[in-house]
Amino acid sequence: MRKLLLQLDSSRLPSVFDQVVAYDAGADQVMSYGGVTETDVRDLILGCLFTRGPKDLHNTAVWIGGSNMAAGEQLLAIVLDSMFSPFNVSVMLDSNGSNTTAVAAVVKIEQAVADVKGKKVVVLGGTGPVGQRAAGLLAKAGARVTITSRKPEQGEKSCQFVNARFGVQVESATLADAAQLPRVLDGVNIFLNAGAAGVQMVSKAGWTAVKTLKIAVDLNAVPPLGIEGIEVNDAGIVKEGVTVFGAFGIGNFKTKLHKACIARLFERNDLVLDAETIADVARELMAPKS
Numbered sequence: 001m002r003k004l005l006l007q008l009d010s011s012r013l014p015s016v017f018d019q020v021v022a023y024d025a026g027a028d029q030v031m032s033y034g035g036v037t038e039t040d041v042r043d044l045i046l047g048c049l050f051t052r053g054p055k056d057l058h059n060t061a062v063w064i065g066g067s068n069m070a071a072g073e074q075l076l077a078i079v080l081d082s083m084f085s086p087f088n089v090s091v092m093l094d095s096n097g098s099n100t101t102a103v104a105a106v107v108k109i110e111q112a113v114a115d116v117k118g119k120k121v122v123v124l125g126g127t128g129p130v131g132q133r134a135a136g137l138l139a140k141a142g143a144r145v146t147i148t149s150r151k152p153e154q155g156e157k158s159c160q161f162v163n164a165r166f167g168v169q170v171e172s173a174t175l176a177d178a179a180q181l182p183r184v185l186d187g188v189n190i191f192l193n194a195g196a197a198g199v200q201m202v203s204k205a206g207w208t209a210v211k212t213l214k215i216a217v218d219l220n221a222v223p224p225l226g227i228e229g230i231e232v233n234d235a236g237i238v239k240e241g242v243t244v245f246g247a248f249g250i251g252n253f254k255t256k257l258h259k260a261c262i263a264r265l266f267e268r269n270d271l272v273l274d275a276e277t278i279a280d281v282a283r284e285l286m287a288p289k290s
Contacts, residue, residue, distance in 0.1 A: 001052075001059045002028040002029055002059065003027050003059050003061075004059065005031070005061050005063055006044065006048055007019065007031065007032040007063045008033055008040075008041065008044065008063065008064050008065070009032065009035075009064075010065070010072055010075060010095065011065075014034040021258050024259060025261075026262065038078055045079055048060050048062065049083065049087040049088075054087060054269070057086075057087070057089050058266060058267065058269040060269075061091065061092070063091075063262070063265075064076050064079065064093045064094070065096070067095070069095040069096060069098050070129075071095070075093075076274070088269050089269050090265040090268060090271035091272055092273035095129070097258075098128075098130045099133060101130050101250070101251075102132075102137065102275065103278045104250050104251070107282040107283055108249075109215055110141065110283075112236060115142075116138055116142060118143070119214075120190070120212070121188070121192070122146050122148065122184060122185060122191040123138075123145065123148070124193040124195050125194045125201065126155075127155060131158075131195075132147070132165075133275045134192055136275065137275060138190075139162070139166060140166050140167070140276070146171045146172065146173050147162070147172050148172070148175040149172060149173075150174070150176050151174070155173065158172065175201075178206070185202075185210050188213055189212055190215040190216075191207070191217070192217040193218045193219060193227050194219050195220065198223065198224065199220070200225065201220075201226045201227065204229035207229070208240045213242050214242060215242065216230060216243075216244045218244075218247060219250060221248065225247075227244075230246050232248045233249060234246040235249030261278055264281060
């Protein structure tokens with residue numbers, strides 16, 4: 001029986017990247033819908049559920065994407081509400097790659113530092129979906145997390161979302177200009193840049209001056225890079241006594257994780273892959289082989 005993936009994309013044009021990865025991960029057919037709104041979801045899901053018997057529904061799965069994570073979260077909620085036992089299919093949320101990117105960064109950090117519990121972490125540009133998910137996952141693992149924002153009200157709003165979504169307590173700090181950076185990074189052990197592409201957030205002098213720093217991650221692949229001195233292909237190498245990762249150093253594992261998650265969707269008909277469950281898959285992939 002053919003493996004069918006229903007792609008629900010909140011953007012007008014369904015992501016070609018997500019389609020290609022889905023085929024590479026083993027989907028036989030990707031049924032793509034763009035511009036999907038909340039009112040569209042129920043009928044599309046019911047079309048998946050009633051065309052195959054319960055014992056065959058693991059061959060059908062749902063992928064939720066698009067450029068807007070908030071819209072994706074709403075679509076996921078309606079997908080889950082539209083299903084009922086035994087008529088379920090597995091579903092994954094990864095709007096704009098936010099879940100898999102954040103998870104890949106977090107799991108690489110965990111591997112490099114062994115245990116993030118009690119570590120002071122700063123997520124630069126942490127108000128976007130990648131930063132929010134990375135902050136939530138790190139805090140859930142026991143780290144003391146601060147997210148930065150140029151605007152205090154935006155930082156507070158993001159903190160409220162992360163704390164409610166992940167059941168944690170993260171804090172926010174205003175970072176409106178470079179002069180505030182030493183205060184924000186004081187005593188930090190780990191920092192991750194999830195800020196806007198093409199914006200340098202930290203100079204080399206800025207991070208090499210932090211004597212407590214052990215791990216630095218830059219998710220920006222567009223010049224100028226977000227953290228000066230970290231290259232896109234850096235993947236766990238040590239510079240100035242700090243283990244560093246660039247965008248491709250994280251991105252290569254993100255793509256591997258993306259494929260592995262899609263493959264998992266077709267193993268059962270009741271899997272829901274969001275940030276925490278995607279992190280479980282990532283940790284399995286990173287675990288030493290017996």
